[in-house]
Structures are given as structure tokens and as C-alpha cells.
Amino acid sequence: MHWTEYLPPLMQGAWVTIQLTFYSTLLGGLLAFAAGIGKISSNWAIKGVSVAYIEVFRGTSLLVQLFWLYFALPIAGMAIGLDLRLPPVVAGVLALSLNIGAYGAEVVRGAIQSVHKDQHEAARALNFTPRQTLWTITIPQAIPEMMPSFGNLAVQNLKDTALVSLISLGDLTFRAEQIRNFTQDSTTIYSMLLVTYFGMALVLTAIMRGLEAYVSRWRVARS
Amino acid sequence: MTDEPIIKFDKVIKRFGDLTVLNELDFEVKKGEKVSIIGPSGSGKSTVLRILMTLEGINGGVVTVNGEPLWHEKGPDGTLKPASEAHLHKMRAQLGMVFQQFNLFPHMTVLRNITEAPVKVLGLSKQEARQRAEELLELVGLADQAQKYPHQLSGGQQQRVGIARALAMRPNILLFDEPTSALDPELVGEVLNVIGKLAHEHDLTMLLVTHEMRFAREISDRVCFFDQGRIREEGAPEELFTDPSEERTREFLQAVLDS
Amino acid sequence: MLFGYEWDLSSPLAFALSILPILLTGMIVTIQATVLGFFVALVLGLIWAVLKSAPSRFIAWPARVVTEFIRDTPLLVQLFFLYYVLPEFGIVLPAFLTGALALGIQYSAYTSEVYRAGIEAVGADQREAARALNFSGTHTFTHVVVPQAIPRIIPAMGNYLVSIMKDVPVLSVVTVLEMLNVAKIVGDRTFDYLVPLSMVGALYLIMTLVASAGVRLLDTWLPKQGIPLK
Numbered sequence: 001m002h003w004t005e006y007l008p009p010l011m012q013g014a015w016v017t018i019q020l021t022f023y024s025t026l027l028g029g030l031l032a033f034a035a036g037i038g039k040i041s042s043n044w045a046i047k048g049v050s051v052a053y054i055e056v057f058r059g060t061s062l063l064v065q066l067f068w069l070y071f072a073l074p075i076a077g078m079a080i081g082l083d084l085r086l087p088p089v090v091a092g093v094l095a096l097s098l099n100i101g102a103y104g105a106e107v108v109r110g111a112i113q114s115v116h117k118d119q120h121e122a123a124r125a126l127n128f129t130p131r132q133t134l135w136t137i138t139i140p141q142a143i144p145e146m147m148p149s150f151g152n153l154a155v156q157n158l159k160d161t162a163l164v165s166l167i168s169l170g171d172l173t174f175r176a177e178q179i180r181n182f183t184q185d186s187t188t189i190y191s192m193l194l195v196t197y198f199g200m201a202l203v204l205t206a207i208m209r210g211l212e213a214y215v216s217r218w219r220v221a222r223s
Numbered sequence: 224m225t226d227e228p229i230i231k232f233d234k235v236i237k238r239f240g241d242l243t244v245l246n247e248l249d250f251e252v253k254k255g256e257k258v259s260i261i262g263p264s265g266s267g268k269s270t271v272l273r274i275l276m277t278l279e280g281i282n283g284g285v286v287t288v289n290g291e292p293l294w295h296e297k298g299p300d301g302t303l304k305p306a307s308e309a310h311l312h313k314m315r316a317q318l319g320m321v322f323q324q325f326n327l328f329p330h331m332t333v334l335r336n337i338t339e340a341p342v343k344v345l346g347l348s349k350q351e352a353r354q355r356a357e358e359l360l361e362l363v364g365l366a367d368q369a370q371k372y373p374h375q376l377s378g379g380q381q382q383r384v385g386i387a388r389a390l391a392m393r394p395n396i397l398l399f400d401e402p403t404s405a406l407d408p409e410l411v412g413e414v415l416n417v418i419g420k421l422a423h424e425h426d427l428t429m430l431l432v433t434h435e436m437r438f439a440r441e442i443s444d445r446v447c448f449f450d451q452g453r454i455r456e457e458g459a460p461e462e463l464f465t466d467p468s469e470e471r472t473r474e475f476l477q478a479v480l481d482s
Numbered sequence: 483m484l485f486g487y488e489w490d491l492s493s494p495l496a497f498a499l500s501i502l503p504i505l506l507t508g509m510i511v512t513i514q515a516t517v518l519g520f521f522v523a524l525v526l527g528l529i530w531a532v533l534k535s536a537p538s539r540f541i542a543w544p545a546r547v548v549t550e551f552i553r554d555t556p557l558l559v560q561l562f563f564l565y566y567v568l569p570e571f572g573i574v575l576p577a578f579l580t581g582a583l584a585l586g587i588q589y590s591a592y593t594s595e596v597y598r599a600g601i602e603a604v605g606a607d608q609r610e611a612a613r614a615l616n617f618s619g620t621h622t623f624t625h626v627v628v629p630q631a632i633p634r635i636i637p638a639m640g641n642y643l644v645s646i647m648k649d650v651p652v653l654s655v656v657t658v659l660e661m662l663n664v665a666k667i668v669g670d671r672t673f674d675y676l677v678p679l680s681m682v683g684a685l686y687l688i689m690t691l692v693a694s695a696g697v698r699l700l701d702t703w704l705p706k707q708g709i710p711l712k
Binding site: 055056058059060061062063064065067068071072075076079155159160161162163165166173176177180186187190191193194197198201202205 | 551554555556557558559560562563566567570647648649650651652654655662666669674675676679680682683686687690691
Binding site: 276312315316318320327328329330339340343344388389392 | 610614615618621630
């Protein structure tokens, strides 16, 4: 086989990788906000759940989480009489989102707490409620602060999608493995694979930089 | 004080990108002389000190220290070529500098800040260096602070350590780069006292960039007013402060003394 | 049976207790891979850092491209590459060494940045003071820059040590018998994945907690009197 013949199946896989990255980064972002804000909540139940989620998912390995959701969860479901068998794509997106969300939560918390005390005092002086202060004063200023870290996490997430090939989800790495099994042409196929991931990471970085520039306008007035 | 110049700037040019900071500067300091440099910010006064301390190179002209070119070396055929690091190392031994932000080493005690260079650069024994440091700490009034770290001291104390550190190298020329402008007003006095004591009791050549006009007047043999990369006016402090001949000098002094 | 230990399927608790020694055998491999990978990352990262700050742009620029490439491509793919491509060039390494090498290479891209940032955080004012005191370049580096950079570098390196530990399960794809792989094999044979995989999760929590505490302890022991840390 000529190397150009590898391209169609690889592109198919790349499209799966892109979708996985998109959905899990989006869902992970939502989880990051929920848990990051939850961790500084004054409600102890919300705080407890957020802290437990963050610690468990940052303290264990992504591949362990993925295998647990795919192999162990159905057995746990059986024990309580539920069908918790997840299709690979659901297990993959869920594991990736939960993992990246836990790391993102620390970013969100850090950025929120970095907003200067002056701003809270001003908000209090204007008689905003704590909720109003959070959503109209603190978070708009915190988001630009988070963006560089979110950019890194998005690239991390793209790289992590390669692991879903291990639960037979047909992503880029999975397709490459299939071709390699068939042709034994390891050098070519893995070089193409690395270059494709690198290209996708560069595009993703550029997109995240663009987003960063876009939201940085929100704090222009401050500086 | 003799008449022989220990520092000589001959048509020195210094540029930062498009900005010309020193514009063919001619400037001399005699051995043992105490010279204050005053002038608006951006006039190139700190640059003069930084060139002497070899922290900044020059783009043209010749700087001479003690009769020897600083940024050049004489080749075998007598022509000047750019100085090697070995030459700079040799020349630097004659100079010491007190920085605006003190620049103490935060991970070393006060004593170690002062002894590190005498031991490692001059090759003094630890005991000698320690004795020298203790004398100097006595001189700057910090004999009891030797074992502290810089962050445990006030700004004024840190700057006095900075002075002791520079003196420990026994330089012929001591450069002060706005030594009090990073200090709270109530701490300025203690540092100026030390510098004043040095000026009156030692034959050290001193070059002081400062905004403390009264102090400059008190300790200097000569005051130079810098403006746009050149010396606009210079003279004995009495003269320059009471009866400046240049309009620019008058304006500057007015603005500074009013504030 | 695995590694000479029989499992007891009479109850979940008995099962868990009976496979604990098996998982701990895997944990030892996990720790070995972590330590070796970390060592490679520290050494290789330092080499990258030196090359990236080289005065010649013909050295610095390729070093930057290579580290960026390493950082932007998945560990799993790099591992496959080493495992399947190196033998084609006559370099045959045991799976464990290939795995540790892959971990080290991936993380060297990160550690090189830690070195660079730690050294750059030591300000120009410190270098100028050293120059005014006529210190040699070497002495300035070893006695002024490095002592101030180390307290900044160690905590960040510690975090990467923990990250490497969490990436070791990826090595299972090239047959390294680390903890997750061992648990998976037990699951494959007993058709009960829940107990072994949950135990691996719990053991990982303990390992990362212990490692993080160790890093913090090391950090408090470090002499950093007076060094302004951000």
C-alpha cells in the first residue's frame, strides 16, 4: 500500500477525534465551572460534592477512569439491577469530560479567587447580592484569567482522546492501529499519526488563542 | 584630591534602539572627587553609571578609567579593539556600585552578601572577609544584623548593607545609582548619613546620581546637570544651585525644589 | 491465579483481599516506571532547556520545535512509535524500558519549561549585582541563580512526578504489567472488573496523596529563606 492510501481511513478517524475533543472539552468546561464555583460555595453539601469530585478525578488516572466506566460500571449496575452498559463513545466522552473538568475546576476556582478584593467591596457598596456579584462582577473578570490554562487543557484533552482507542472507539489512533496491523508499515503510519496530532494541536491552540483574545476585551476597562 | 582624571568619557555615544541616550558625552571626574549628577529622568544619568559598571556597552567614543580604556583594549599594534571579558573583569575591580533597588542576594545572610565576593573573587580567606565585613557593618551601623536575611530588614537597612557590600571589594570608585529613591521618606536619612560619612572621611572617588538636591549640595565637590544625553551645566554646588547660568537648569531646579 | 496468588471469589471482600497482593505487585512496577520516567524527564528536560537557550538560533530553534512537537502529541502514540519503530532500526528494548523512555520523553517537554521559567524568574537585578561584584559567569550561575531557582523548580517538578505516575497505565498497551494491566487481567479471568478496577482507583488515590504530601514536605524543607516566590 502506498502511504496516500492510508489517508482516507486516517481522516475518518481524525474526524472522530475532533468530535470527541469538541464534545468532551465543552462538557468538561461546564463541569469545571460547576465544580469550581461549587468548591467555594458556602453550602457545605455542594462544597463537599465538588471537592470529592475534584480530588477523585485528579487523584486517579484517566485510563483507570475510562476502564472503570467501560468495564466496571456495568457490573456495578447489574448488582443494583440497572443496565449501565455504556457504548464506547459515551464512556469515552464521559471519562474525558469528567477528567478534564476536575482539572478545569481548579483553574476556575483559582481565577475567581484572583479577582481583587476591591471589586467585591465595590459590589457590596452597590448592594449587589452575592449571586449578582458572582455572575456580573467576578466571573466576567475571571474568565480572561482562565483562558490560557483552558487552552492548555484543551490540547491535553485532544491528546487524551487517543486513549479511547483502547476501548475500541474508532478514533485516529484506532484507525492507525488497524492499518498497522494490516500492513506492518509502522514507521510511515506512526509518523503520519504524530504529524496529524501535531497539526490538530496547532489548530486547536490557534482557536483557543483567538478565544482568549476575544474574551480579554472583557477586562480592558479594568487595566 | 589630585588633578589627574580617574574617569574620562570621550565623545561617548549610547543608543537604545532608535533612542540616543548619550550624545557624544564628554565628562571627567578627578581622583577623590565627589560628583553628583542631577537631571530629569531619561536624561541618561543612570546610564553613565551603568556604563562605568560595565552593565551596558557603548556605541561610540571611549571611556577611560584610571588611564586605561574600559570598553576597549589596546591591541599589540596600539589600536583599540573591543574589550574581552578578561579585560572587563580586571577593570571592574576598581569600581563598586550601590543599586537603586539594593539588589541584595535574597538567599544569603547579610554577612554572606558582604563576604561572598571578597572570598570568591578576591580570594580572601573566610576569616579575613568576615573581619572586613564586620568592620563595614559597624561603619554602616548594622553590626547586630549580620545573621539576618535581607527580607528581614527595612529598606534603609538593606541599602546600608548594599553600601557595605560594595565597599568590601575596596573599589577606588563608588557609584551610587539613586540610592534613596526606592526608600520610604523616613528611611532616606539613615542612608544619606552613611554616604555623607563616606564622602567626608574617605578619599574614595564617588559618583552619585540622585534627586536629593540638598544632600548633593552638602557632599559634592561638583554637580553636573544632565539633559538630553549631555552635560548642560556643571560647577561647584553653591554656584549651580544658587545661580545657574542656563535656563534649563533653572527650570529643573525650580520644579524639583518646589515639589 | 496470577504471580502465584489465588483469588477467592466467595465474597467481594474476600475477593478484594485475595487480589491485593497481586495489585501491589503491579504497584511496584508502576512506581519503578514512575521513578525511571521521572529521571529521564529531568535529565532530558535539562538538555532541552540548555539547547533552547543556546545563543545560536540554529540550535535553539530546532530544540523549540522538537519540544513543542513532543508536547503536542499523545503519549500513547509516542509509545507506539518507540515500541514498533525502534526495532525497525535495530534498537530492541524491553517493553518496560520503552515505556519509561516514552514517559520521560513526553514529560521532558514540560520539565524543560520548568527549568527555563525557574531560571528566568531570577531577575536581571541579581545578575547585575553579581557583575558589579565581579563574579565569574559560572559563579553567578551556581551561587546566585541556581540557589534561587531551585525552590521555584522543585514544587513544579513534584507535580510532574505525580502526573507521570498517573500516566503509567498507558504502558499497559505494550504489555507492561503495571497496576491497571494486572487488574484488567484479573477482571478478564474472573469476569468481575468492578472490584479490581475500583481497588486500582483507590490505590491510585492513596499513591497520589502520599506523593503530593511528600512533595509538599520536601518543599517545606527546602532552604528558601528570603527568596521571593510568586
